[in-house]
Amino acid sequence: MKYLSGITLVSFLAASLSGAALPKNQAYGEYVEARTADVYTGPCFANGEVGFGGDMAVLGWKVQKGNWQGVTLDGLSVVAAIRASHTLGDPTRTAYPVKSILIVDERAGLEQRQALKSFAQRLAGDLLQDIVRVEYRPIDFKFDNDNVHSMKALVTAGELARIQTRAIGEGDHICHNEDVYYSPLTKLDHAMPAVASAHTFRGTGLNANWSSPDKRSAFVGTFNFQE
Numbered sequence: 001m002k003y004l005s006g007i008t009l010v011s012f013l014a015a016s017l018s019g020a021a022l023p024k025n026q027a028y029g030e031y032v033e034a035r036t037a038d039v040y041t042g043p044c045f046a047n048g049e050v051g052f053g054g055d056m057a058v059l060g061w062k063v064q065k066g067n068w069q070g071v072t073l074d075g076l077s078v079v080a081a082i083r084a085s086h087t088l089g090d091p092t093r094t095a096y097p098v099k100s101i102l103i104v105d106e107r108a109g110l111e112q113r114q115a116l117k118s119f120a121q122r123l124a125g126d127l128l129q130d131i132v133r134v135e136y137r138p139i140d141f142k143f144d145n146d147n148v149h150s151m152k153a154l155v156t157a158g159e160l161a162r163i164q165t166r167a168i169g170e171g172d173h174i175c176h177n178e179d180v181y182y183s184p185l186t187k188l189d190h191a192m193p194a195v196a197s198a199h200t201f202r203g204t205g206l207n208a209n210w211s212s213p214d215k216r217s218a219f220v221g222t223f224n225f226q227e
Contacts, residue, residue, distance in 0.1 A: 026226035027066025033059045034163045039182040040193035040216040042175035054087035060155045062141040071115040077139040078116040079103040079157040083206040089182035103157040106136040133205035151194040164198035165218045191221030
C-alpha cells in the first residue's frame with residue numbers, strides 16, 4: 001500500500017478545496033432591455049408617465065460564455081416580455097404582481113432550455129416569478145462592436161419580440177436636465193441608456209401587445225455573473 005507524504009497530502013487537500021470553491025453558476029455576455037416609459041429623462045417627463053406607462057418591457061440576454069447548473073450555454077440567448085401592475089421602477093408604489101412570457105433560444109437542447117430559464121429567473125429575480133408561457137423561437141442578437149459608443153443593438157425573438165437601439169444624441173435632450181431616472185431591471189456589470197427606435201411584443205399570454213418606438217427607454221449593457 002502506498003501512502004501520501006505530508007506535502008503531497010496537503011497539496012491534494014488544497015486542490016480539492018480549490019475545486020469545491022469554483023462557482024456553480026457563471027456566465028457573461030450582452031444584455032438589452034426596453035420599456036414603455038423613458039428611462040433617461042427629466043422629472044417632468046417621468047412624472048407625466050408614471051402610472052400611465054412603463055408597465056411593459058422586453059429584456060434579452062445573450063450568453064457569450066457560461067455554465068449554469070452544470071450545463072454549457074455558450075452562444076445561446078433568452079428573452080422575456082413582462083407586464084407589470086404599475087410603472088416598473090417607481091419607488092412610491094410596487095409594480096407587482098408581474099406576469100411574463102419567456103422566449104428561449106430554439107437551438108437549445110432540453111437541458112439547456114431548463115438552464116436558460118433558471119439563468120433568466122436568477123438575474124431578473126421576481127420579475128420572472130410568474131412565467132405564464134414559454135415559447136421557443138430563433139433569437140438573434142446583433143451589436144455594433146466596431147464602435148462601443150454607438151449603442152446600436154438589434155434583438156429579435158422570432159415574430160414575438162423586437163428591440164432596436166441607438167445612442168442618445170443631442171436632439172434627444174428635450175428638457176436639458178435629463179439623467180438616468182430608472183435603473184436597469186436586472187443585474188448587470190455595465191449599462192448605458194439608449195433610444196429604442198423599435199420596441200415591440202406580439203404574443204399571447206399577457207393580454208397585451210405593444211409597440212413603443214422612438215423613446216429613450218432602453219438599456220444596452222453587459223453581465224458577468226457567478227455564484
